[in-house]
Amino acid sequence: MGSDTDLPTMEKAIAVCEFFNINHEVAIISAHRTPERMVNYARNAHKKGIRVIIAGAGGAAHLPGMVASLTPLPVIGVPITTRQLNGVDSLYSIVQMPRGIPVATVAIGNAQNAGLLAVQILATSDPQLQNKVELYRQNLSQMVLDKQEQLDKLGYQAYLAGMKN
Structure with missing residues (x-):
């Protein structure tokens, strides 16, 4: 830097x-x-x-x-x-x-x-590192799916209120 x-x-x-x-x-x-x-x-x-x-x-x-x-x-x-x-x-x-x-x-x-x-x-x-990158990406996808599940469960207003806390 x-x-x-x-x-x-x-x-x-x-x-x-x-x-x-x-x-x-x-x-x-x-x-x-x-x-x-x-x-x-x-x-x-x-x-x-x-x-x-x-x-x-x-x-x-x-x-x-x-x-x-x-x-x-x-x-x-x-x-x-x-x-x-x-x-x-x-x-x-x-x-x-x-x-x-x-x-x-x-x-x-x-x-x-x-x-x-x-x-x-x-x-x-480095195939092992490539596997770790793929797993990282899968985890990112799962994180978005989990957020959508929460949004569906709570509704947008409660979800938004939770984000503000």
Whole structure:
């Protein structure tokens, strides 16, 4: 992440890695304040066994794109919500990469999806992990079906009142 203020957002990607028992590291690497560190990290990540990089950044949000330009690994950008433009500035900065330097980009503040995408990328070469992803998806489906069952049982007004509590 570009700053420690990004950690509350990026925590959700960390939680996904932990849920799926994915080895991971968490680092503060600013494209603007520690450019040499960023270059060294990005150029050597694959040599350390890292297989996917999730880079969260707000404002100018150069970290994901700069890292992507320096590494052969897939990079997933997480636009961090900003005070000035609600993260739209971050989103545009990350998503508008030039040809040849792709950065997968998730919704503003949605580090959970970045974590899930990283897991899915890793699962392409790990059948056990792929099975865990499939089970996770089945659980999501069941959660929606359970909510519908509750809605049918309670009616929308009681269900809505329960949501507010």
